[in-house]
Amino acid sequence: MNNFLAAFSMVFAPDVLIAMFASAIYGLIIGALPGLTATMATALLVPVTFYLSPIAAIATIIASSAMAIFSGDIPGCLMRIPGTPASAAYTDEAYRMTLKGQAETALGICLWFSALGGIVGTIALVLIAPALAEIALSFSTFEYFWLAILGLMCATLVARSSPVKALAAMLIGLLVSCIGIENPAGTPRFTFGLTDLLGGIDVIAALVGVFALAEVMRALTQKEPPEIPERKLGSILKGQIELTKKYPKQQIRGNIVGTLIGALPGAGADMAAWVSYSLSKRFSKEPEKFGTGHPEGLVEAGASNNAALAGGWIPALLFGIPGDTITAIAIGVLYMKGLNPGPTLFTEKASSMYALYLVFIIANIIMIPLGIMLIRVSKYVLKAPRSLIMPIIMVFCAVGAFGAAGNNLFAVLVVAAFGILGYVMEENGYPVAAMVLGIVMGTMVEQNFVTSLIKSDGSILPFLSRPIAAFLAFFTFLALFWPLIAWMKRYRAALSPA
Amino acid sequence: MKLSDRITGVVLALLGIAAFYGGSRLPPVPGQQVGPNVFPMVVGAGLLVVGLLIAFRIGRSFEDAAEAEIEKFGGPDHEAETYARKRRWYAFLPPALMVFYYLTSERIGFIPIATIMIAVLAFALGANRRLILPVAIVGAIVIQVMFVKLLRVPLPPGLVPMPW
Amino acid sequence: MDHLSRRQILAAGAAAGAVGLGLSPAEAQAWPSRPVTVVCPWGAGGGTDQTARIVASILERELKQPFSVVNRTGGSGVVGHSAIATAAPDGYTIGMITVEITMMHHQGLTELNPTSYTPLALMNEDPPGVTVNASSPYKTIKELADAIKAAPAGKFKASGTGQGGIWHLALVGWLQAMGLAPNHVAWVPSNGAAPAMQDLAAGGLDLCTCSIPEARAMIDAGKARALALMSDARNPQFKDVPTLNETLGIKYSVGAWRGIAAPKGLPADIQTKLVAALKAAYDSKEFKDFMASRGFGVKFADPAGFASFMADGDQKMASAMKAAGLSKKS
Numbered sequence: 001m002n003n004f005l006a007a008f009s010m011v012f013a014p015d016v017l018i019a020m021f022a023s024a025i026y027g028l029i030i031g032a033l034p035g036l037t038a039t040m041a042t043a044l045l046v047p048v049t050f051y052l053s054p055i056a057a058i059a060t061i062i063a064s065s066a067m068a069i070f071s072g073d074i075p076g077c078l079m080r081i082p083g084t085p086a087s088a089a090y091t092d093e094a095y096r097m098t099l100k101g102q103a104e105t106a107l108g109i110c111l112w113f114s115a116l117g118g119i120v121g122t123i124a125l126v127l128i129a130p131a132l133a134e135i136a137l138s139f140s141t142f143e144y145f146w147l148a149i150l151g152l153m154c155a156t157l158v159a160r161s162s163p164v165k166a167l168a169a170m171l172i173g174l175l176v177s178c179i180g181i182e183n184p185a186g187t188p189r190f191t192f193g194l195t196d197l198l199g200g201i202d203v204i205a206a207l208v209g210v211f212a213l214a215e216v217m218r219a220l221t222q223k224e225p226p227e228i229p230e231r232k233l234g235s236i237l238k239g240q241i242e243l244t245k246k247y248p249k250q251q252i253r254g255n256i257v258g259t260l261i262g263a264l265p266g267a268g269a270d271m272a273a274w275v276s277y278s279l280s281k282r283f284s285k286e287p288e289k290f291g292t293g294h295p296e297g298l299v300e301a302g303a304s305n306n307a308a309l310a311g312g313w314i315p316a317l318l319f320g321i322p323g324d325t326i327t328a329i330a331i332g333v334l335y336m337k338g339l340n341p342g343p344t345l346f347t348e349k350a351s352s353m354y355a356l357y358l359v360f361i362i363a364n365i366i367m368i369p370l371g372i373m374l375i376r377v378s379k380y381v382l383k384a385p386r387s388l389i390m391p392i393i394m395v396f397c398a399v400g401a402f403g404a405a406g407n408n409l410f411a412v413l414v415v416a417a418f419g420i421l422g423y424v425m426e427e428n429g430y431p432v433a434a435m436v437l438g439i440v441m442g443t444m445v446e447q448n449f450v451t452s453l454i455k456s457d458g459s460i461l462p463f464l465s466r467p468i469a470a471f472l473a474f475f476t477f478l479a480l481f482w483p484l485i486a487w488m489k490r491y492r493a494a495l496s497p498a
Numbered sequence: 499m500k501l502s503d504r505i506t507g508v509v510l511a512l513l514g515i516a517a518f519y520g521g522s523r524l525p526p527v528p529g530q531q532v533g534p535n536v537f538p539m540v541v542g543a544g545l546l547v548v549g550l551l552i553a554f555r556i557g558r559s560f561e562d563a564a565e566a567e568i569e570k571f572g573g574p575d576h577e578a579e580t581y582a583r584k585r586r587w588y589a590f591l592p593p594a595l596m597v598f599y600y601l602t603s604e605r606i607g608f609i610p611i612a613t614i615m616i617a618v619l620a621f622a623l624g625a626n627r628r629l630i631l632p633v634a635i636v637g638a639i640v641i642q643v644m645f646v647k648l649l650r651v652p653l654p655p656g657l658v659p660m661p662w
Numbered sequence: 663m664d665h666l667s668r669r670q671i672l673a674a675g676a677a678a679g680a681v682g683l684g685l686s687p688a689e690a691q692a693w694p695s696r697p698v699t700v701v702c703p704w705g706a707g708g709g710t711d712q713t714a715r716i717v718a719s720i721l722e723r724e725l726k727q728p729f730s731v732v733n734r735t736g737g738s739g740v741v742g743h744s745a746i747a748t749a750a751p752d753g754y755t756i757g758m759i760t761v762e763i764t765m766m767h768h769q770g771l772t773e774l775n776p777t778s779y780t781p782l783a784l785m786n787e788d789p790p791g792v793t794v795n796a797s798s799p800y801k802t803i804k805e806l807a808d809a810i811k812a813a814p815a816g817k818f819k820a821s822g823t824g825q826g827g828i829w830h831l832a833l834v835g836w837l838q839a840m841g842l843a844p845n846h847v848a849w850v851p852s853n854g855a856a857p858a859m860q861d862l863a864a865g866g867l868d869l870c871t872c873s874i875p876e877a878r879a880m881i882d883a884g885k886a887r888a889l890a891l892m893s894d895a896r897n898p899q900f901k902d903v904p905t906l907n908e909t910l911g912i913k914y915s916v917g918a919w920r921g922i923a924a925p926k927g928l929p930a931d932i933q934t935k936l937v938a939a940l941k942a943a944y945d946s947k948e949f950k951d952f953m954a955s956r957g958f959g960v961k962f963a964d965p966a967g968f969a970s971f972m973a974d975g976d977q978k979m980a981s982a983m984k985a986a987g988l989s990k991k992s
Contacts, residue, residue: 036649043706043733044649050719137885140866164556168510168548174541175517181737181771184851185527185534186825188771190520195744195772199736213592220588220622223581265860320879321860322707328856332707335956336716342882387623391616392637394592398599398615399608399641403651406734407699408745409600416596423589428506443853446537450530451850455819455866458531527825528845528987650730652699 007354010055011362019056020063020359024366027064028374031071034081034393035208035400038068039325046329054337055355061333062356063363065326066118069269069309070371073110073302074378078103081212081393085203085440086273088433089158090301091211093277096293103379105239109295111371112240113251113302118364120255120303121262121310125317126357130343132263132311133318139264141455142462145448146472147264151271151441153479155434157278162429163487169430172421173438174445176201182443184450196410201418203439205401205411209418210425210432212397217423219390236372247299250280254303261304262311268324269308270440276304310360317341317353507553514545591622607656612638693753693932697728700922701749701757703742705735708854709876709958713786713920714758716952720943725935738762738824740772747778751925753932756782759923761828764976768983769826770990776972779923780933783940784963784971786953787919789893790822790832791874791903793886795862803890803909806869807840810847821850821858822872826988828918829855829871831979832892834986836871836906839914844986862886873918874900875957892916899957916978919961921968937965 010016023045030041041064049057072083077094097106124132139147155170156163179190180200191197244251254276261272280300281290290297312323313330320341322328334341339352346353381389397419398412405411422432456462464470521538595615603611616634621627645651700718704710711733718729734742739762746757759779767775792803800806810818822829830851834844850867852858855876862870863885870877870886874897880886888903893915896905906912922940924933943949944962953960963971983989 030649039706040649046706046715047719047731050715137860137863138865140861140864142866162552164548164551168545168552171541171545171548172510172513175513175538175545178517178521178538178541181740182853183534183537184825185530186738186769186827186851187524187527187534189524189534189538195737195740198738198771199741202736213596216592216619217589220591221582221585222578224624265857315860319860319863319883319885321856325706328705329707332712336712336952338955340882340955341879343884344882385625387620387625388629388633390623391619391634392641394595394619395612395615395637395641398596398612399645399651399653402653403645403649406701406732406742406745407652408734408741409604412596412600416593416600419593419596420590424501427500428503430506442537447851447853449537450532451821451852451861453531454848454850457816530825530851650697650728652697652730 003351004354006351007358010351010355011059011358013053013055015053016056016059016359019052020059020363021366023060023064024067024363024370027067028071028370030064031068031083032074032374032378033400034075034079034083034212034396035204035404036396037084037204037404038065038072039329040204040404041065041068042326042329046333049333049336054339055352055359057333057337058330058339058356059359059363061326061330062359063366066114066306066309066363067367067370069306070111070114070367071374073114074107074374075212077106077110078378078381079212079389079393080215082207085207085270085436086305088207088211088436089154089273089277090298091433092291093293093297096291097295097298098293098382100293102293103382104236104375105295106293106298107375107378108236108240108372109243109298110302111368111375112237112244113254113299114306115364115367115371116244116251117255117258117303117305117307118310118367119361121259121307122357122360122364124259124307125310125314125360129314129318129346132259132314135260136263136265136315137319138468140466141448141452142466142469143472144264144267144444145452145463146469146476147267147271148441148444148448150472150476150479151267151274152437152445153476154274154278155431155437157281157479157482158274158431158433161431165430166434169425169432169434170438172425172430173435173440174442176206176435176439177442177446184447196408201414201439202401202405202408202411203436204404205414206418206439207436208397208401209415210422210435212393213415213419214422214426214432216390216394216397217419218426219386224386236375237368243295243299247296250296250300251303253279254300255307258304258307259311262308262323263314265315265321265323268312269305270324272304272308272311273301274437277301306364317345317356318343503555504553507549507551509549510552511546511549514542514547514549516542517545518542588622591619595619603656604654605656607658608642608653609638609658610656612641693935694725694727696754697730698725698753699749699755700729700731701742701746701755702731702733703735703739703746703757703760703762704733706733709788709956710758710760710920712956713953713958716949717758717785717922717940717943720946720949721936721939724939724942738766738771738827740766740774743774744772746923747774747925749925751780751927751929753924753928753936756922756924756936758785758920760920761918761975764972764979765826765828765831765983768980768989776969776976778926780926780928781965781968781972782922782924782933782936783944783965784919784921784961784968785940785944786921786958787917787961788873788875788959789891789897789915789917790829790871791877791888791892792836792890793859793862793870793872793874793877793881793888794868795865796885796887797865798868798887800889801887803904803906806889807910810837811840811842815843815846816848818847818868819850819866820847820869820871821852821861821867822855822870822876823852823858824854825849825851826983826986827851828916829873831982831986831988832916833871835914835916835982836892836912838985839906839912840910859886874903878957897957897959899954916982917959919971919975921963921972923968933965 076082076091080095082088082091094106156166258272280297315321316327401411524535526533613634702714722729749755855872
């Protein structure tokens with residue numbers, strides 16, 4: 001109890017509150033700009049944390065990353081330009097809602113369910129962190145291999161178009177992930193002798209290219225659209241409470257899946273959003289509405305996204321193993337501030353841990369009013385003439401990718417190339433989101449496959465004999481053959497009435 | 499840039515063959531049963547198969563079904579399609595401007611190049627001509643200040659260093 | 663805005679340009695007159711990144727200009743190292759170079775080698791360790807070494823970094839010192855120390871050869887056990903961990919080091935200023951406290967010392983990598 005009171009006084013110190021508030025606004029703005037991500041927001045905060053007290057330092061990272069993950073949904077929703085690979089999973093859905101004049105509702109979902117997800121994830125962190133961490137630690141490369149394959153399978157489930165084309169797009173993404181030297185053998189592949197390609201294709205630059213730049217390209221072939229009619233739906237929050245009542249199962253499933261996947265080092269929020277969105281579609285009573293501006297999938301993916309963010313802190317705090325790129329940076333800050341990760345953090349520094357929990361909860365609560373303010377403001381983007389917004393976005397694409405890639409001018413060329421690729425793919429019915437998934441997961445699939453085989457001396461038996469691996473393998477095959485089964489069903493249905 | 503499934507399918511199949519061949523030439527690594535060649539070869543073979551499936555229009559029924567459903571929410575617009583066909587080459591202006599930025603920004607500097615990029619694209623999008631130049635200049639300066647001052651991303655000053 | 667004429671806007675634009683030109687900072691001004699970029703070839707949050715950031719923050723205070731750390735990652739360090747080497751030698755881009763610069767060119771990954779830079783200062787060196795799972799039957803390094811010697815080649819699996827990385831070489835060197843073949847213990851490449859430690863804890867590996875500070879959280883969590891340090895002396899932060907020399911009588915030590923360097927051709931006056939500031943940073947309490955709290959080793963060398971340190975390391979790496987079959991150069 002004393003620890004708890006001490007935690008309160010630590011968090012409610014003026015410097016911590018000011019740092020949190022300022023970094024929350026900073027995170028919201030960075031996340032909302034196309035091409036700038038939550039990871040970048042966090043990395044840029046590191047020098048600032050030098051001058052802060054330990055709790056304030058961690059609070060800035062927690063607050064800014066939670067805000068940036070949410071606000072990364074804003075350009076995705078309003079202009080079909082997702083801010084992070086995580087939001088790429090449901091960008092189309094949110095954008096279609098905007099086209100129907102429901103931008104506020106769509107953004108409200110992202111905000112409300114993100115905040116709820118964040119709080120549930122924190123509660124999991126408080127109550128069952130050690131148990132979850134044990135599960136995470138029982139994952140060896142065999143389990144990660146199946147997990148990655150399962151993640152890839154989401155590509156065909158999420159896509160609205162032909163699963164064959166989704167598969168093709170995903171394979172292109174996998175091929176892109178081969179580029180560079182970042183493979184288990186440490187051998188340069190498809191680099192054509194260019195040093196810039198040795199590092200591989202930067203995921204953010206590719207994402208900005210296939211979504212943002214391609215959208216700018218499309219704008220040139222379309223007349224200025226008539227202003228989207230606005231449907232006033234009253235308070236943003238009121239609608240959300242109704243949705244919470246309507247989709248309780250989806251929300252809880254999203255929270256659970258998000259926390260679990262987030263707690264697995266190396267999986268993270270990107271994968272959580274994809275898996276949750278496809279689970280939602282798979283178990284929905286009205287899967288045909290997915291992709292047309294239907295809130296159900298958004299609820300689940302949004303709930304999962306931020307739960308994963310909190311879940312990612314579990315292995316980070318207990319074992320110093322990053323759950324995602326954000327916690328990778330946060331671990332550095334923890335060490336720098338003398339809060340060395342490990343179980344002793346929970347016992348010897350218990351008051352600091354309680355303070356961290358409080359920071360998590362507060363960050364997710366202040367996200368709601370701040371987010372509503374940002375939604376109200378950002379809506380005006382839709383009112384501005386497209387012919388002036390698009391050129392500005394294009395410049396953001398260039399400098400955002402440049403900054404995200406560590407000030408590498410080569411990233412600008414990557415954006416241009418992927419802009420063309422994304423544009424041509426989209427025009428011909430190849431879902432670009434599936435390609436992004438391929439780029440994100442490719443390294444994980446190969447790394448875990450190769451290292452597993454080295455460890456098993458070439459035998460594939462451990463891929464199936466370890467209990468969790470077998471369980472994951474079963475689901476993988478189910479997902480793998482699902483499109484085939486569905487296709488046969490449809491084929492038969494099409495034949496029978498004739 | 500609408501192409502027939504036959505063309506995109508064949509292009510994918512060729513890409514698959516190239517990846518397979520490129521992968522097969524990678525040297526093995528001692529101590530690894532699965533070398534760096536395997537993954538690109540598997541992906542290449544997959545692309546070949548999928549490309550051929552697409553070329554033979556397998557799985558097309560899904561797309562037709564999806565298109566039909568989308569049409570319920572606003573059908574095809576023939577006028578828009580003609581417009582898109584007429585302007586299809588304009589679509590390649592943004593990537594061209596990115597390459598222009600890559601080639602010139604270091605030497606000339608961020609602000610003039612960004613101004614030119616914004617102005618050219620706004621013009622191509624048919625913006626109000628009185629607004630083009632002010633928006634371009636103000637936009638470039640605001641982005642420059644934001645990145646250089648707030649995010650500490652060093653954008654090239656070039657010929658026109660800013661007083662801040 | 664509509665009532666502004668085009669001519670007015672053009673005039674305003676021209677005026678803005680003129681003002682900009684007029685106030686352009688004179689090149690003759692004393693360095694540093696604008697922010698300096700510090701390139702870090704490794705990811706944010708890692709040991710190199712943290713060391714770079716603490717050094718940058720002290721340089722910022724010493725030299726009164728922002729020193730911003732930029733993570734130019736990828737290509738197992740090649741991309742970042744080449745970004746430092748190819749930058750303009752004007753003192754506005756420096757970087758943290760790491761042990762990989764003495765290794766990559768032997769693998770044929772790049773032409774860059776230690777002589778491609780203006781060395782400024784060596785800041786740190788960490789020796790490799792030997793870590794096993796907490797439930798491993800091997801309680802001491804001697805037991806582990808005997809088990810490895812008795813086992814058939816390839817039975818034991820080790821990890822810690824990618825194929826041909828510094829910890830891989832450490833393993834090879836240790837095996838050779840025991841008179842075993844370089845591949846007697848199979849190397850499982852990983853994306854760095856953290857995933858390797860995770861796999862060690864998950865029971866997927868027999869040992870890890872990453873440095874002890876990198877393994878620390880898992881050791882503290884009771885999931886892993888450090889058996890030995892491959893260095894001349896014990897680490898005061900982990901004083902219970904013996905060295906290989908004390909236990910097995912093997913005098914083998916390599917280390918991962920980090921230092922600050924600039925592109926080749928840096929003007930001498932800038933170099934003098936930077937080295938003085940780096941020395942001050944190294945001697946500062948903040949730097950020492952930070953490195954001690956992380957368990958990182960500190961080691962300083964001035965430009966001449968750093969250059970000969972790297973040349974010496976390059977020689978050692980050349981023979982070690984050749985022996986391990988990792989060198990592309992015959």
